[in-house]
Amino acid sequence: MTTTTQSRADAKAAAAHAAYQPVDGRLLDVENLHVHFHTSDGVAKAINGVSFHLDQGESLAILGESGSGKSVTAQAIMGILDVPPAKIPEGHIRYCGQDLLAMPEEQRRKTRGPEISMIFQDALSSLNPVFPVGWQIAEMFREHRGLNKSDALAQAVRLMERVSIPGAKARVKAYPHQFSGGMRQRIMIAMAIALDPAILIADEPTTALDVTVQAQIMSLLQELQQERKMGLILITHDLGVVADVADRIAVMYAGRLIETADVYTGYANPAHPYTKGLLDSLPRLDQKGQTLAAIPGLPPNLLKMPPGCAFHPRCPLARERCREERPELVEVRPGRFAACHYTEEVLHA
Amino acid sequence: MGKYIVRRLLLMIPVVVGATFLIYAMVFAMPGDPLAGRCGERPCNPAFAAKFRADHNLNDPLPIQYAKYLGNLAQGDLGETFQQVKVADELQQRYPITTRLAIIAILFELFIGVLAGVLSGIRRGKFIDNLVLVSTLIVIAIPTFVIGSLAQYAFGLKLGWFPVTVSPQATWFELLLPGMVLGAISLAYVARLTRTNLVENLRADYVRTATAKGLSRARTVGVHTLRNSLIPVVTFVGADFGGLLGGAIITERIFNIRGVGGYIFQSIHSRDGVAVVGAVTVLVIVFLFMNLIVDLLYGVLDPRISHD
Ligand SMILES: Nc1ncnc2c1ncn2[C@@H]1O[C@H](COP(=O)(O)OP(=O)(O)O)[C@@H](O)[C@H]1O
Numbered sequence: 188m189t190t191t192t193q194s195r196a197d198a199k200a201a202a203a204h205a206a207y208q209p210v211d212g213r214l215l216d217v218e219n220l221h222v223h224f225h226t227s228d229g230v231a232k233a234i235n236g237v238s239f240h241l242d243q244g245e246s247l248a249i250l251g252e253s254g255s256g257k258s259v260t261a262q263a264i265m266g267i268l269d270v271p272p273a274k275i276p277e278g279h280i281r282y283c284g285q286d287l288l289a290m291p292e293e294q295r296r297k298t299r300g301p302e303i304s305m306i307f308q309d310a311l312s313s314l315n316p317v318f319p320v321g322w323q324i325a326e327m328f329r330e331h332r333g334l335n336k337s338d339a340l341a342q343a344v345r346l347m348e349r350v351s352i353p354g355a356k357a358r359v360k361a362y363p364h365q366f367s368g369g370m371r372q373r374i375m376i377a378m379a380i381a382l383d384p385a386i387l388i389a390d391e392p393t394t395a396l397d398v399t400v401q402a403q404i405m406s407l408l409q410e411l412q413q414e415r416k417m418g419l420i421l422i423t424h425d426l427g428v429v430a431d432v433a434d435r436i437a438v439m440y441a442g443r444l445i446e447t448a449d450v451y452t453g454y455a456n457p458a459h460p461y462t463k464g465l466l467d468s469l470p471r472l473d474q475k476g477q478t479l480a481a482i483p484g485l486p487p488n489l490l491k492m493p494p495g496c497a498f499h500p501r502c503p504l505a506r507e508r509c510r511e512e513r514p515e516l517v518e519v520r521p522g523r524f525a526a527c528h529y530t531e532e533v534l535h536a
Numbered sequence: 537m538g539k540y541i542v543r544r545l546l547l548m549i550p551v552v553v554g555a556t557f558l559i560y561a562m563v564f565a566m567p568g569d570p571l572a573g574r575c576g577e578r579p580c581n582p583a584f585a586a587k588f589r590a591d592h593n594l595n596d597p598l599p600i601q602y603a604k605y606l607g608n609l610a611q612g613d614l615g616e617t618f619q620q621v622k623v624a625d626e627l628q629q630r631y632p633i634t635t636r637l638a639i640i641a642i643l644f645e646l647f648i649g650v651l652a653g654v655l656s657g658i659r660r661g662k663f664i665d666n667l668v669l670v671s672t673l674i675v676i677a678i679p680t681f682v683i684g685s686l687a688q689y690a691f692g693l694k695l696g697w698f699p700v701t702v703s704p705q706a707t708w709f710e711l712l713l714p715g716m717v718l719g720a721i722s723l724a725y726v727a728r729l730t731r732t733n734l735v736e737n738l739r740a741d742y743v744r745t746a747t748a749k750g751l752s753r754a755r756t757v758g759v760h761t762l763r764n765s766l767i768p769v770v771t772f773v774g775a776d777f778g779g780l781l782g783g784a785i786i787t788e789r790i791f792n793i794r795g796v797g798g799y800i801f802q803s804i805h806s807r808d809g810v811a812v813v814g815a816v817t818v819l820v821i822v823f824l825f826m827n828l829i830v831d832l833l834y835g836v837l838d839p840r841i842s843h844d
């Protein structure tokens with residue numbers, strides 16, 4: 188790349204980022220988010236008043252069983268929900284103080300990639316099968332920064348090298364199916380960090396991978412986050428995967444947050460019976476051979492939400508009050524929030 | 537890739553031999569006497585009949601006749617009709633016309649069909665979608681000779697936009713209306729195939745990725761989704777082109793076009809075996825080559841297909 192195009196691209200990048208400056212380090216504020224799916228069977232209320240925030244350089248893990256609304260939350264932030272059937276009847280998603288939901292679509296589109304970016308569970312199906320991987324990474328520079336073909340491709344090679352793809356230069360023209368699962372996820376990561384976004388959302392980035400590869404991808408994500416001071420939202424149903432990477436955890440159940448805490452206290456001393464159940468079902472090195480205490484029962488049907496606490500049909504502590512009155516997410520300890528009537532019992536257990 | 541092409545070319549030999557033999561045997565088995573009506577109302581005089589039979593190898597048993605024919609074919613000689621016209625000459629006159637007609641039909645079905653399919657696919661359930669679905673169904677349901685006759689009457693005779701029939705020169709302009717008639721049914725299939733594939737691909741994960749990359753809707757649909765959706769369409773259109781190069785009997789008749797389809801039809805009618813076998817042999821070869829090209833194109837369009 189010539190110096191003039193480099194500096195022009197940098198200037199453009201700087202100008203683009205300048206429009207969004209975090210206020211007091213706050214990148215993202217999700218406030219009372221609701222997402223409904225209008226289906227032929229009725230309205231599925233997938234997200235019911237979720238609020239959380241993310242600061243610069245912070246990593247937040249969103250946990251919960253499959254179907255609890257983690258991906259829908261991420262897609263709402265990203266603005267990639269299918270509308271219809273999805274609808275956001277209420278809520279705000281503020282990025283650097285600006286409400287993404289109130290933005291004109293064209294302005295919002297330009298935040299995808301340079302400001303907020305996302306990687307997905309299945310990198311094979313998430314990459315376009317008919318275009319070379321280098322082309323797909325370079326597309327970010329061509330579409331958002333106006334770089335020409337060869338400059339954009341040079342950037343793609345640089346990124347592929349950064350995410351440790353062996354022989355990046357030689358493989359820039361290869362197609363997604365010619366890579367292993369781990370390498371494909373690295374390519375997705377390269378594409379997502381291409382424009383130096385302030386926020387990276389990773390939706391189950393390692394679920395489809397072997398255990399050894401999982402650890403490599405997680406440490407790559409952690410490394411990149413620290414190097415670029417990104418805010419990282421890590422979505423997973425596997426609590427074991429994120430323990431080393433996350434600063435804070437947010438636990439979802441049936442479209443609501445039921446507990447938020449910093450990772451150490453949350454793991455050591457959960458405040459919600461559901462979080463406790465999830466942690467108890469983790470295989471532990473110090474209790475080898477013991478059978479796992481999985482949470483009995485299934486998450487509720489979104490079309491027929493139980494009254495009161497949505498977790499009560501499965502909760503070992505449930506009693507009359509839980510069936511009638513829905514617990515709000517309240518601060519139970521400084522900086523810790525939980526939505527349970529009997530949180531003190533859980534904390535002291 | 538090179539190896540693959542050579543293998544495919546070698547495979548063509550038995551196919552061509554087998555196909556021509558089948559045609560030859562069928563023509564051989566056709567009832568009736570090729571000498572019938574050749575000498576006016578009277579039977580031919582025996583000397584002429586004997587010479588005619590000898591000239592055309594009509595006294596030999598089928599395998600011998602066929603072997604002689606193949607020998608000539610291998611030297612590029614397609615033989616002579618009973619009227620002593622070289623089959624090759626006749627095809628040389630007719631093939632450009634058939635090719636022009638096929639090209640018009642293919643371009644028409646490809647461009648209009650894909651356009652209709654895309655509009656319908658991205659506006660699913662809306663007015664344009666229903667319009668495309670209903671109109672393509674109608675086109676598919678109506679036989680070509682009805683569409684052709686109606687188009688000829690409306691656009692040729694009444695409105696006068698196009699010539700009613702085609703002159704022996706068969707210019708591109710004259711072939712425009714017949715070409716569109718010929719491509720109409722395939723156009724309907726192309727539109728539906730494009731729509732189905734587009735709708736399916738729009739749900740694919742990589743489309744979600746394209747949106748998450750901040751690409752415009754036009755680019756997400758027009759580059760990422762369409763490229764994948766067109767793979768089966770190109771295959772269909774390629775195979776269709778191979779078929780159209782075999783002539784179009786009905787359309788040629790309606791518009792009085794001197795193409796290959798009409799030639800084969802006439803030759804079968806007058807029991808001109810040499811002409812039938814010669815023309816069909818060429819068609820088979822053209823079709824096989826088109827097939828090969830489509831398969832190669834498929835590998836180019838879809839990198840997951842390998843021809844190694
Ligand atoms: N396109 C959709 N149409 C209808 N329901 C949907 C759609 N996408 C997600 N949902 C529903 O929203 C709920 C949350 O899904 P999701 O966020 O994908 O869960 P997860 O926590 O496993 O990522 C699920 O019950 C799912 O059925």
Ligand code: SF4
Pocket residue numbers: 459460461496497498499500502503504505506509514526527528529530
């Ligand atoms: S509110 Fe009741 S049912 Fe819900 S988690 Fe707490 S104890 Fe269990």
Ligand SMILES: [Mg+2]
Pocket residue numbers: 254257258259390391
């Ligand atoms: Mg999910």
